[in-house]
Amino acid sequence: MIYLDNASTTRPSAACLEAVQKSLSERFGNPSSLYDLGFEAQKELERAREAIASALGCKSSQLVFTSGGTEANNMAVLGAARARKAWAKNIVSTGYEHPSVANCLKQLAREGFEVRLTAPGSGGLVSEEKLLAAVDEKTALVSAMSVNNETGARLDACALAKEVKIKNSRAAFHCDHVQGFLKEKLLISRDIDTLSLSAHKVHGPKGIGALYVRAGFNMENLCFGGSQERGVRPGTENAAYACGFAAAVKETASSRFDPRPLRDALKSGLEGFEGLHINSPESASPYIFNFSLEGLRSETLLRYLASRSVYVSSGSACAKGERSHTLTAMGLRDSLVDSALRVSFSSDNTLEDVSSLLEALKNAQRELLGTK
Numbered sequence: 001m002i003y004l005d006n007a008s009t010t011r012p013s014a015a016c017l018e019a020v021q022k023s024l025s026e027r028f029g030n031p032s033s034l035y036d037l038g039f040e041a042q043k044e045l046e047r048a049r050e051a052i053a054s055a056l057g058c059k060s061s062q063l064v065f066t067s068g069g070t071e072a073n074n075m076a077v078l079g080a081a082r083a084r085k086a087w088a089k090n091i092v093s094t095g096y097e098h099p100s101v102a103n104c105l106k107q108l109a110r111e112g113f114e115v116r117l118t119a120p121g122s123g124g125l126v127s128e129e130k131l132l133a134a135v136d137e138k139t140a141l142v143s144a145m146s147v148n149n150e151t152g153a154r155l156d157a158c159a160l161a162k163e164v165k166i167k168n169s170r171a172a173f174h175c176d177h178v179q180g181f182l183k184e185k186l187l188i189s190r191d192i193d194t195l196s197l198s199a200h201k202v203h204g205p206k207g208i209g210a211l212y213v214r215a216g217f218n219m220e221n222l223c224f225g226g227s228q229e230r231g232v233r234p235g236t237e238n239a240a241y242a243c244g245f246a247a248a249v250k251e252t253a254s255s256r257f258d259p260r261p262l263r264d265a266l267k268s269g270l271e272g273f274e275g276l277h278i279n280s281p282e283s284a285s286p287y288i289f290n291f292s293l294e295g296l297r298s299e300t301l302l303r304y305l306a307s308r309s310v311y312v313s314s315g316s317a318c319a320k321g322e323r324s325h326t327l328t329a330m331g332l333r334d335s336l337v338d339s340a341l342r343v344s345f346s347s348d349n350t351l352e353d354v355s356s357l358l359e360a361l362k363n364a365q366r367e368l369l370g371t372k
Helices: 014-026 036-056 069-083 099-110 128-133 157-167 239-254 260-270 298-306 325-329 351-369
Strands: 063-066 090-094 114-118 139-143 172-176 194-198 209-213 276-278 288-293 340-344
Touching: 014 239, 036 063, 036 194, 036 239, 063 069, 069 099, 069 139, 069 172, 069 194, 069 209, 090 099, 099 114, 099 172, 128 157, 139 157, 157 172, 260 276, 260 288, 260 351, 298 340, 298 351
Parallel strands: 090 114, 090 139, 139 172, 172 194
Antiparallel strands: 063 209, 194 209, 276 288, 288 340
16 A cells, blocks of 8 residues: 555554553543542653643644544634624634634624635745735734645744734634644744644544633633533543644654655656646645646546556545635636645655555656647
8 A cells, every 4th residue: 555645644653542542441531520540541641741742842732633624723713703893893804724624714704804814825835924914903813824734835923923912912813733843943923912733633543622822812712511621622632642632743753754855856757747737836845745647537537546546536535526716716717626646655655655655646647638
C-alpha cells in the first residue's frame, strides 16, 4: 500500500496506540471522580495537556481539549464573533478557509454579520495587505489559516495578527493551525487569541483536538454542562485520546523528517506529463503538493490509483468529493479544478512511494488517455 494522503489523516504512531491502550486499561477512571482512580486519570490528562502546550509554546492552562479541529474552529469563530455582536458589524477572513471555518462564517452572515473574504490569487496565495485592508473599527474577528489544507499555501499568522491588533485592538484573531502544527514555526503571542489543533494530522488518534485560548480572552460558550475544561468545553474528558495525542506530539516533534526531497522528487517526476498544471504555490508547505493532469477527472484517477493500492486525494476530506473550494476561489478553470490531485507526506513515506505514484500516474494516462 502506498499512502500519500496525510493531510486527510495520518497513521496513529506506535507510541500513540500504546498510550491510548495504557490509559484505557490502567487509568480508565473519570477525571472528575473524587477517588484515586479518578485522580490518576486527571493527572494523566494534565500531563498530556502540558506536553502539547509545550510543543505549541503556550501555558497548559490556555489549552482546551476538543473533539477535533472542526469543533475547535467552531468554538473559536462563533464564540468570538457572538461575544462582540453588541458593537461589531463585520468579520474578515481568507477565501480558502477549511469548511469548519467557512461554514461558520456563513452562519454568522445569517446572524447579521457582514463577511469580508479575500480570495487567493491564481498562484494560490492570499494577499495579507488586502486582508488587512478589510479590517476596520467594526471588525469582530479575523480568521486566517496558517497552512491551506488543499494547496499548502502559507500565511504568516503571527505577523498578520500583530497588524490586525494595531488597526483594531478589540478585534479577535483566530488561526486554524491544523495543517501547520509541528510543521511550520509559529510563536504564540498575545496577538493570537485562539488557535486550533487536531491530533490525527500528527499521528495521533481521530476524535480529539485542542483549542488554544489566550488568557482573559472573551468568547461566548457554545456548550453548557459541567466544569470540565474550565467550562469552555464541558463533558467527560477523553483522557485516553489526550494521552495518545500527547505521545504522538512528543514523537513527531522529536523526529527529523524533511518532506522536501519527496515533494521535489514528485515535482521533478511530473515534468513532461501531458496536461500538467501545478496548483500549489512555490512557497507552499512541502508537506502538501497539489497539481492537475488536465484531461482526466480526479474521480477517475482516484479510482484507478486506489485499485492499485495507491492513495491520494482530490482535496479536503471534509468536502466528500465536492468541487475544490480552494481551487475554485483561486479562479482556476473548471477543467483544472476537476482534474486536481493532492499528495501529502508524512514520516511514513519514502522516495519509493513517490516513484510508485509516478509510475501509476503514467500508466493511468497511457491506459485512460491512450498516451505513450
